[in-house]
Structure formats: C-alpha cells, structure tokens
Amino acid sequence: MAYQVIGRSVATSRPGARVRLDGWGTAVVVxxxxxxxxxxxxxxxxxxISHQTVLAVTFTMSIVGVLAVGQALVGxxxxxxxxxxxxxxxxxxxxxxxxxxxxxxxxVVVVITVAVxxxxxxxxxxxxxxxxxxxxxxxxxxxxxxxxxxxxxxxIAEAPINSGFRDFGRSSTLGLxxxxxxxxxxxxxxGFFLPRTRYGRHAIAVGGSRFAAQARGISLRQTRFAIxxxxxxxxxxxGLLFAASSGPFTPSxxxxxxxxxxxxxxxxxxxxxxxxxxxxxxxxxxxxLSTVPTSLVFFGLSSDWxxxxxxxxxxxxxxxxxxxxxxxxx
Amino acid sequence: MSEIATxxxxxxxxxxxxxxxxxxxxxxxxxxxxxxxxxxxxxxxVGPRFLSASNxxxxxxxxxxxxxxxxxxxxxxxxxxxxxxxxxxxxxSAAIFGALLLGGWDLAPAAAIALAACxxxxxxxxxxxxxxxxxxxxxxxxMLTGLRGATYVIVEANGQSGSLxxxxxxxxxxxxxxxxxxxxxxxxxxxxxxxxxIVVTRTRVGRHLRAVGGDPLAASRAGISVAGMRTAxxxxxxxxxxxxxxxFVGQLGSVSRNMGxxxxxxxxxxxxxxxxxxxxxxxxxxxxxxxxxxxxAGAANILDLRAISPYxxxxxxxxxxxxxxxxxxxxGGDSYE
Numbered sequence: 001m002a003y004q005v006i007g008r009s010v011a012t013s014r015p016g017a018r019v020r021l022d023g024w025g026t027a028v029v030v031x032x033x034x035x036x037x038x039x040x041x042x043x044x045x046x047x048x049i050s051h052q053t054v055l056a057v058t059f060t061m062s063i064v065g066v067l068a069v070g071q072a073l074v075g076x077x078x079x080x081x082x083x084x085x086x087x088x089x090x091x092x093x094x095x096x097x098x099x100x101x102x103x104x105x106x107x108v109v110v111v112i113t114v115a116v117x118x119x120x121x122x123x124x125x126x127x128x129x130x131x132x133x134x135x136x137x138x139x140x141x142x143x144x145x146x147x148x149x150x151x152x153x154x155x156i157a158e159a160p161i162n163s164g165f166r167d168f169g170r171s172s173t174l175g176l177x178x179x180x181x182x183x184x185x186x187x188x189x190x191g192f193f194l195p196r197t198r199y200g201r202h203a204i205a206v207g208g209s210r211f212a213a214q215a216r217g218i219s220l221r222q223t224r225f226a227i228x229x230x231x232x233x234x235x236x237x238x239g240l241l242f243a244a245s246s247g248p249f250t251p252s253x254x255x256x257x258x259x260x261x262x263x264x265x266x267x268x269x270x271x272x273x274x275x276x277x278x279x280x281x282x283x284x285x286x287x288x289l290s291t292v293p294t295s296l297v298f299f300g301l302s303s304d305w306x307x308x309x310x311x312x313x314x315x316x317x318x319x320x321x322x323x324x325x326x327x328x329x330x
Numbered sequence: 331m332s333e334i335a336t337x338x339x340x341x342x343x344x345x346x347x348x349x350x351x352x353x354x355x356x357x358x359x360x361x362x363x364x365x366x367x368x369x370x371x372x373x374x375x376v377g378p379r380f381l382s383a384s385n386x387x388x389x390x391x392x393x394x395x396x397x398x399x400x401x402x403x404x405x406x407x408x409x410x411x412x413x414x415x416x417x418x419x420x421x422x423s424a425a426i427f428g429a430l431l432l433g434g435w436d437l438a439p440a441a442a443i444a445l446a447a448c449x450x451x452x453x454x455x456x457x458x459x460x461x462x463x464x465x466x467x468x469x470x471x472x473m474l475t476g477l478r479g480a481t482y483v484i485v486e487a488n489g490q491s492g493s494l495x496x497x498x499x500x501x502x503x504x505x506x507x508x509x510x511x512x513x514x515x516x517x518x519x520x521x522x523x524x525x526x527x528i529v530v531t532r533t534r535v536g537r538h539l540r541a542v543g544g545d546p547l548a549a550s551r552a553g554i555s556v557a558g559m560r561t562a563x564x565x566x567x568x569x570x571x572x573x574x575x576x577x578f579v580g581q582l583g584s585v586s587r588n589m590g591x592x593x594x595x596x597x598x599x600x601x602x603x604x605x606x607x608x609x610x611x612x613x614x615x616x617x618x619x620x621x622x623x624x625x626x627a628g629a630a631n632i633l634d635l636r637a638i639s640p641y642x643x644x645x646x647x648x649x650x651x652x653x654x655x656x657x658x659x660x661x662g663g664d665s666y667e
Contacts, residue, residue: 081467127652132665134609136467137602137655140595144648148641210667220667255592259475266468273465304482311476315458315469322463 026269027281029320033313034288041295048298051175058180060290062245063089063238064260065183068282069190070121070234071265074135076194077227078207078274079128081262084139085235086254087146088120092239093249094150097159100243106165114236120146121232125225135228150251158248169244179241184283186237191279203227208275259307263314264289269321289313357605358618360657364603364650365621368628376635383511385631390516391506393627395574395581397620398519400597401526402570404619407601408530409563410543410611411459414470415451416571416597418477420590423448423575425484428496428585432488437500445572451477452568456561474594485587494585501580515577519620526616539563543611599647600626603654610664625650 041048067085074082096113100106127138159166168178194200205213206223214220242249267285270277292313293306372380379385399416406413423444430440451473458469485494507514530536541549542559550556571590579585598608604622606614630643659665 128666131652131656132659132667133652133655134664134666136609137651140599141648141651144595144599144644144651148644148648151641152639259471262468262471263475266471272468302483302486304479304486307479307482308476309479311472311474311479314472314475315454315464318464318468318472319458319462322458322465322469326463 024278026267027278027284030267030281030284030288034284034291037288037291037295041291041298045298048295053294054175055172055177056294057287057290059177059245060293061286062177062179062183063242064257064264064290065282065286066186066234066238066241067257067261068264068268068286069186069279070231070238071261072268072270072277072279072282073190073194073203073227073234074231075265075270075272076207076274076277076279077203077223078210079135079224079227080272080274081136082121082124082139082228082231082235083136083258084120084124084143084146085238085261086252086258087143087150088117088232088235089239089242089254089257090150090249090251091120091146092117092236093159093243093246093254094154094157094239096165096240096243097157100159100163100165109165110240113240114233117236117239118229118233120235121228121230122225124232125228128228129221129224147251147255154251156248156250159243165244169241169246177245179245182237182241186234187279187282191282194279199223199226204275206274207271260289260310263310266314266321267317271321271325357613357654357658357661358615358621361604361618361621361625361654365625365628368625368632372628372632375632380632380635385635387508387511387513389624389627389631390513391581392630393623394513394516394519395577396593396597396600397623398522398577399570399574399593400601400619400623401519401523401616402573403567403597404526404601404606404614404616405530405539405563406567407598407606407608407614408539408543408611409560410546411466411560411564412470412598412608413452413455413564413567414467414594414598415455415473415477416567416574417590417592417594418474418481419448419451419568419571420575420578420593421481421585421588422451422477422484423572424579424585424589425481425488425494425575427576428494428579429484429488431496431498431579432494437498441576444576445569448568448572448575449565452565453561455568456564459564460557460560478591481589482587485585489585492587495583496579496585497583498580501576502583505577505580515581523616523620530616540612543613545612596626596647599651603647603650605654605658607655607658607663613658613663622654 038048067089070085071082074080092113095116096109099109099112124135124139124142127133127142128135131138159169171178173181195204202213202218202223203226205216205218206220210220213223242254246253264282264285265277266272267289268277268279268281289310292309293303296303296305296309369381399420403413403416426447427440427444430443431437435443455470455473458464458472459466485492488494505515509517528536530539538549538554539559541552541554542556546556549559575590578589598606600622601614601619602608602622603625604614604620605618626643626647629646630640633640633642655663
C-alpha cells in the first residue's frame with residue numbers, strides 16, 4: 001500500500017547510472033538517417049560531396065546548435081521549453097552591434113553580450129520561480145513583450161561592416177566557418193560537464209522528478225535560476241555569432257530559428273518532460289537537420305521544402321519516442 | 331498501514347456546490363471584468379465613437395476569424411492535447427483553397443478539399459499523439475513546421491512573388507456582409523462560441539471532454555474513451571483552423587506565404603487570458619476564451635485609434651498573459667516549482 005501512494009512520483013525518476021548511457025540508441029538512429037541523406041544526395045548528384053556543401057551545412061549548424069544547447073538545458077532540467085529565444089537572440093545581437101559601433105574592445109563586447117543574455121534568462125527565471133508559473137507560458141509572454149520592445153527600440157541594425165568582428169564571422173579556420181568552432185566547443189563542454197558535475201546532475205535530477213530531487217535536498221529554486229541563466233547565456237553567445245555572421249537584421253529575424261532549434265533539441269533525444277537527454281547528440285541532430293536544406297537544393301527542390309521535411313522528421317521522431325516511452329512505462 | 335488508513339479518512343470534505351459563486355469568482359468573471367475595464371478605458375481615451383457601430387464593425391471583422399479558430403482549438407486544450415499547428419493549418423488551408431479557386435474550381439468543392447486536407451493533417455496529429463503517445467507540443471510543432479513549408483510550396487507554385495491572388499465574389503460578400511450594422515461573420519462566430527459553450531458545460535460529451543483533459547487515468551477508469559475524445563478534439567481543432575483559412579481568403583482576396591504565421595501564439599495567448607491552460611486539460615470555457623479575444627482586440631483598437639504604435643499591444647498581451655496564469659494559480663491552478 002505504502003508503495004502505491006508514492007509510486008507515481010517514483011516511476012518518473014530515473015536511476016542516475018542510466019543518465020550517461022541514455023540516448024545512444026537515438027544517436028545511432030539520427031546518425032544513420034544523416035548518413036542515408038548524405039549518401040542519397042551524393043548518388044543523386046556526385047558534386048554534393050564538396051567543400052561548398054560542408055561550408056553551407058556547418059554555417060547553418062552554428063547558431064542553431066548554440067541555441068539548441070540552451071534549449072536542451074531547459075528541457076533536461078524539466079523546464080520544458082524556452083520560447084523567448086527569438087527575443088534573447090536579437091536583443092544580444094543588437095547589444096553587440098551597438099557596442100561595436102562605439103568602438104569598444106571586442107573582448108569586452110563578448111563579455112557584456114553574454115551577460116545580457118544571462119540577464120534575460122535570469123529575468124525569465126525570476127518570474128518562473130517567484131510567480132511559480134510554467135516556463136512555457138512565462139517565456140511565451142516575455143517573448144511577446146520582448147519582441148514588441150525590440151520593435152520600439154530599433155527597426156534594422158547591423159554590426160559595423162568592416163570590423164574585425166564581421167571578418168571573423170565571414171571567414172573560416174581549417175576549412176570550416178569560424179562561427180562553427182565555438183558551437184562545437186560549447187556542445188562538447190556542456191555535454192561533458194552536465195552529467196559529470198554535481199550541479200549538472202542536480203539539474204538532471206530536478207528534471208527527472210522534482211519530488212525526488214527535493215527529498216534529496218536539492219534546491220529547486222537554485223537549479224531553475226542556474227539553468228535559465230545558463231540558457232540565456234547560450235542565447236547571448238548565439239547572438240554574438242549571429243551579429244558576426246549575418247547582415248542587417250530586424251527585431252523579428254530571430255523567429256525563424258525557434259522551430260529548427262526545438263526540432264533539433266527533441267531529435268537529439270531531449271525529453272520535454274525532463275530528466276533525459278545527451279547534449280552531445282545535438283551535434284548529430286543539428287547536423288542532420290542542417291543538411292536537409294542543402295540536400296533539397298541538389299534534388300532540385302526549392303528551400304521551401306526544407307520545412308516540410310524538418311516537420312515530417314520531427315513528427316516521426318516524437319512518435320517513435322512516445323511509443324518507446326510508453327513501452328518502457330509498461 | 332495505519333498511517334495510510336488515517337490519511338484515507340482525512341480526505342478533504344467534498345467541495346460545496348455553489349454554481350452562482352463559482353461563476354462570480356471564476357475565470358470568466360475576471361476576464362469579463364477585464365473586458366469592462368478595456369471598454370471603459372476605450373470610452374475615456376477615445377470617446378463615444380469607441381462603441382459606435384462602425385468601430386465595433388472594424389473590431390468584429392478583425393477578431394472574428396481568430397475567435398473561430400480559437401473556439402475550435404479550445405476543444406483540444408480541454409482534452410489536454412494542445413495543437414500548436416493551427417497557425418500553419420490556417421495557412422495551408424488558405425493556400426489549398428486559393429490555389430483551387432485560381433484553378434477555376436467552384437467555391438464548395440474547393441472549400442471541401444481544403445477542409446478535408448486539414449482534417450487529414452489533424453488525423454496525422456491524432457495518430458502521432460493518441461496512437462503513438464507522442465508529446466502533443468512536440469508533435470504539433472512538427473506539423474506546424476511542415477505545414478508552413480507546404481504553404482510556401484503551394485503559394486510559390488501557384489502565385490507570384492510570395493502571394494497568391496484568389497478572389498471570390500460570393501465569399502467576399504459573405505465575409506464582409508453586415509447584419510444590423512454588425513459583421514455577419516462576427517455574429518456567426520458568437521453563435522458558434524455559444525454552441526461550443528453549451529456543448530462544453532451542459533452536455534455529456536463536454537463533461538467527458540473535460541474529464542479526459544483533467545485526469546486521463548480517472549476518465550478511462552470511468553469508462554470514457556480517452557483516445558476517442560482526444561482524436562475528436564484534434565479533428566475539431568484542425569477543422570476550425572481550416573475554416574479560418576478559407577474565411578481569411580474570402581476576407582482578404584489573396585493568400586500570402588506567411589498567412590497565419592505566429593497565429594497559434596496569438597490564439598493561445600488570448601485563450602489563456604480567457605482561462606484556458608495549454609498545459610493542463612479540463613479547464614477553460616469557450617465564453618472566457620471569446621472574451622479573451624475581445625480584450626486583446628479592444629486594447630489593439632484603442633491604440634490604433636490613438637495612433638499609438640501597435641507593438642504596445644504585444645506588451646499588453648504578454649503582461650495580461652502573466653496576470654491571467656498568476657490569477658489561475660491563486661485560484662488553485664497548478665503551480666510550477
């Protein structure tokens with residue numbers, strides 16, 4: 001009897017030992033799908049395998065990948081989604097552009113921009129924690145307010161054109177875009193430390209079962225603050241890369257990233273219910289989804305088709321995931 | 331064992347049945363009060379012409395179609411399966427319908443095909459969510475992305491420079507018709523809302539729907555088909571979005587690539603302000619949802635008439651949204667920790 005009373009909350013938590021191994025099945029599936037896409041495109045047009053393709057794919061990967069890390073942190077810790085990323089991306093890109101225009105040292109700009117992103121995440125966390133409101137609704141609301149405020153603030157902006165900052169965003173290192181390397185570094189570092197440090201494990205535990213986490217003395221508030229601030233800092237980093245690599249941008253330029261980022265996060269096996277996900281898999285899922293547009297062009301389809309394929313991939317992925325979860329639960 | 335036995339007897343007493351008091355303090359009352367505040371603000375800021383027939387007509391035309399989409403999407407929320415794909419569903423329905431009109435089809439068969447396509451997409455949502463147990467937010471987000479792509483493809487293939495010109499006299503006359511100097515379409519949507527409210531609150535089906543959304547496990551043990559209810563709710567949601575797309579074509583006479591882009595967030599913000607929850611089924615009332623739309627449309631209209639930047643509307647929407655969910659929590663709704 002006693003077990004039944006607490007049984008339902010226990011059933012949602014996962015033993016810590018499984019966290020590290022979780023998701024490798026997803027990795028194999030996504031990697032195979034990616035390989036299939038590349039092979040099919042190459043068989044269709046042999047010139048698909050080229051440096052140009054690699055450049056296009058890795059360039060697309062960069063900003064989506066950085067944002068996906070933030071989204072994954074929120075998801076793994078049980079915060080569902082951060083729908084305010086379009087605002088935080090453009091807000092931080094605007095800060096970077098404005099600061100560079102007055103000739104401030106680039107290192108200082110980087111620090112300030114990431115800090116602004118973190119502050120935005122902290123604002124979200126303050127409302128979530130003290131209002132005890134669901135993050136999906138809070139970030140939906142702050143995105144409404146934030147985008148409107150950005151529209152009142154500026155119409156179009158751009159980082160100074162002939163600055164070293166923009167040159168960095170346009171050029172490559174070792175044959176790959178400069179903005180790709182920070183993304184890979186972020187994914188590898190966060191993916192390494194999340195399941196291997198105490199605070200990272202706290203976040204995973206809170207996502208798995210907040211009751212169990214609380215019973216073990218983990219502070220929910222601190223975890224929420226830390227996670228949303230970190231997610232905001234990721235958006236700040238994405239804003240920097242965005243300002244460096246894109247041309248002029250408007251307040252709504254960030255909206256196109258929201259869905260691909262969420263798709264990549266879910267495809268990487270991050271459970272929206274929390275407690276499950278491997279950050280490293282973001283490299284695979286983002287890489288796969290970023291290859292789709294280039295492949296389509298080689299199949300003679302316009303880039304408009306990419307949304308159809310990405311949506312289809314996402315539905316199939318979550319259907320498989322739901323089916324698997326249901327069978328595990330039984 | 332004994333602890334559990336005592337905790338079983340310590341169950342809270344049954345909630346007293348006070349329908350009048352519930353109505354006075356419930357979400358519909360608070361959104362009603364908000365609407366009164368908006369109207370008073372409008373009368374003071376704009377003057378009597380805020381409630382003039384011509385102004386009400388403008389607001390009614392503007393809000394009718396989103397309200398219709400929202401009334402139908404509310405069924406999915408009640409069943410506990412949020413359908414984010416409605417914005418793109420509006421777009422793809424308009425694109426299919428517009429392309430068929432352009433191809434020389436008659437009104438009725440073109441509309442039937444557009445609606446059938448939307449029902450099919452809703453069916454795919456249902457298969458993924460109900461059949462496979464996919465997360466509703468994630469699955470319908472996939473549908474949202476995919477249908478946006480389909481809208482792009484259809485509009486590009488049939489139109490020019492990102493927009494498709496599809497004008498139909500009959501439909502234009504219908505969507506712009508006035509009855510008693512009010513838009514016919516707005517009055518019809520009010521009727522639909524009233525019917526939806528009666529179905530949700532007064533019929534067995536409505537009670538089953540709310541039961542499924544409130545606690546699926548309890549509902550299934552009470553013999554209610556959770557899968558059936560959720561499938562039906564997703565189909566109603568898709569049907570409403572499809573109808574909304576067709577009516578938009580009638581009203582505007584064209585389809586742009588981005589028709590319905592972001593509409594899902596506007597609709598769910600209005601519904602949540604009106605007392606629905608996108609994360610918890612079983613709560614909300616079509617009347618409250620409709621009032622939520624009117625509050626936002628009224629606020630937008632005031633800013634419009636005072637020539638204030640329309641972006642302030644979104645700030646108001648965001649703050650109202652937070653206030654509404656906070657109020658819901660104080661009333662005993664789910665709190666998130």
